[in-house]
Amino acid sequence: MVGALVGVGWLVLPVMTAGDGDPVPVSPAVPAASAAAPHQDETSATDLVLPLAVLGAAGALAGYGYLRRTRRARTRTTPGVVSAAPPVPTSRETERQARAALVLADDCARGSEEELSFAQELFGAAAVEPFAHALRAARTELSAAFAIWRRYEEGVPGDEGARRQALVGVIGRCAEAGRRLDAEAAELDRLRGLEQGVGEALEVAERRFRELTARTAAAQATAAGLHERYAPSAGTPVTGYVEQAKDRLVFATSQLNDARQAADSGDGARAARHLRAAEGGVIQAGVLVGGVERLAAELREAAGLVPTALTGGEAEIAEARKDGGRTPLATGELHARLAHADGVLAAVRAELIGGPYDPLDALRRIARAVERLEVGRSGVVEAAALLVARSAVGGAQDFVAVHRGAVGAHARARLAQAVRALGSGAGRDAEADVLAGQARELAERDVRVHGNPYAETAGHAAGLSGAVLGGILLTEEPDAGPPVSFGGPETRGRRRLR
Incomplete structure (x- = not known):
């Protein structure tokens, strides 16, 4: 701005001083240097060149400064004049x-x-x-x-x-x-009071650890028995659970030893840290072993229920065939669904005498075939559907619990919805079963995508990979992180x- 004012002043100065009324004293006359030099009584054009150049330079500098200030305001990272409204995500x-x-x-x-x-x-x-x-x-x-x-x-x-x-x-x-x-x-x-002493808490954790060690050995035999007694699909939900339980127990062993050493040396904070990690390993080993034990019990219950469910299903089919039955289906649709139900029950009966089969899957197919007739379900078929749904939801809960370090929101949301459906008491067993299956499938996919960033190497503690995958450790530090x-x-x- 100062440069611009100077330039303007320079431009108007010759005009203001031109004319005869010049108050400046005139020097004495001297001989002319050249007779040819013309007398100029008006401002010369050459007198305007320098002021115009100054004015142009000042304008250019002002424009450049404006552009710099605008760009700096847009990219400002230091406190200054910014918009009062935060950016909307x-x-x-x-x-x-x-x-x-x-x-x-x-x-x-x-x-x-x-x-x-x-x-x-x-x-x-x-x-x-x-x-x-x-x-x-x-x-x-x-x-x-x-x-x-x-x-x-x-x-x-x-x-x-x-x-x-x-x-x-x-x-x-x-x-x-x-x-x-x-x-x-x-x-x-x-x-x-773990920082002040882990004595009693450490004893509780060690006692649970010893109990789980014995249960894990029994669960290994149980899992082997599932493959011998039932079809391969029956034991699929707990495949690898015994090995994972052993891995969590190995991790717990290491952490329990570290906790006791830290306590003996008087480092209460480190003792508490290792104890919490050990408790997490013990809990998850219990979930894995419990999953094997629960599935074995559910399969035994299902095998005992299948013959009765077949009888109940046949009664529902007969009711739907009666003239004026309770079903709201159109005649053609009803006949198609009756044929499907007959086929399902016949296939299940053939499996009963054909060798090892999957009792829970048999109950699931019976319950769904009868449900499609829309005539209501008998007590035994309802019980079959409830058992199937409980098993599916429990299996999905166990899987998410011991793999939560990798499982995302979609699988957890399906599982939460399945739990709500199962607990509603409104006959939503089939819905809970389907949602639990979706949750398990999504969770398994998440685990496959996640992979194993903490492979067991000499630089990592025993069982660290499983502890990270299970969410026992938070993966924020060189040794994987603090325990939850x-x-x-x-x-x-x-x-x-x-």
């Missing part, structure tokens, strides 16, 4: 945040439940009730968040703005679930290396 970014929030909140609830089981064994149910209440409240928030997410996945609501609000609701519910757990973490630490403790996002990883 895109729909894709909000959806990603909602998925991450669901996984984190679910992990916090699962990890909190694991530690709470050890505290309850040592101090009793009454002493841990405040923490159990916080966990129930967190699970209520989480269940609501999963329900909103599932409706979002199904396209409800349809309006873009409402869908964004639904995602914000999911994130908010998850945050509240985490806050509930964070609020009680310090008090649980005071109750357990009771709490939400702010407190669950508080036992970090110092």
Whole structure:
């Protein structure tokens, strides 16, 4: 601006000083240097060249400065004048945040439940009730968040703005679930007092470890018996569970030893850290062994129920064939479904006398064939459907629990919906069965994609890979990270290396 003013002044100066009224004293006359020099009484054009050049340069500099200031304001990273409104995240970014929030909140609830089981064994149910209440409240928030997410996945609501609000609701519910757990973490630490001494807690963990070691040996024999007694598909849900249980126990052994050594040396914080990691390994070994034991019991129950379910199914088919039966189906559709049901029951009867078969799958096919007739189900068929659904949901829950380090939001949301359907008491057994199957399939896919970033090498602790995959450790430090403790996002990883 200063340069521009100088240039303008220079331009008008000759004009203002031109004429006869010049107040400056005139020097005495001297001989002319050249007779040819003309007398100029007006401003010469050459006098304007330099002022114009200055003015142009000043304008160019002003324009350059303006462009620099504009570009700097747009890319500013230091405090300054910025828009009062924060940038609005895109729909894709909000959806990603909602998925991450669901996984984190679910992990916090699962990890909190694991530690709470050890505290309850040592101090009793009454002493841990405040923490159990916080966990129930967190699970209520989480269940609501999963329900909103599932409706979002199904396209409800349809309006873009409402869908964004639904995602914000999911994130908010998850945050509240985490806050509930964070609020009680310090008090649980005071109750357990691990940093002051792990003696009694270590004894509880070691006792569970010894019990699980014996159960794991028995579960190995049980799993082998499933393959001998039933069709291969019957034992598929627990394939590899015994080996994984052994891996978790190896990890627990290492951590228990480290905890005792740290306690003996007076390092309470490190002893507490290793004890929590050992407790996580023991819990997950128990889930894996329990999965084998439960499936064996369910298959035995199913095998005893199949003949009765066949009889009940035939009764329902006969009812549907009667004139004026209770089914609302059109005649042609009813005949097609009756033919299908007859075929299913005939195939199951052939399997009963044909060698090893899958009793749970047989019950599933009977229940679904009868359900398609829409005449209601007899008590025995209803019991068969419930047993199948319980088995599917339990198997999916176990799988997610011991692989949660890799399982994403979609599988967890299906599982949460399956749990709600099973617990509704409204005859939604078939829905729960289907949803649990979808959850298991999605979870297995997530695990395959995740792979094994912590292969067992000389630089890694024994069982570290399984501990990371199971979400026992948080993978934030050279030795994989702190163990999961009771709490939400702010407190669950508080036992970090110092």
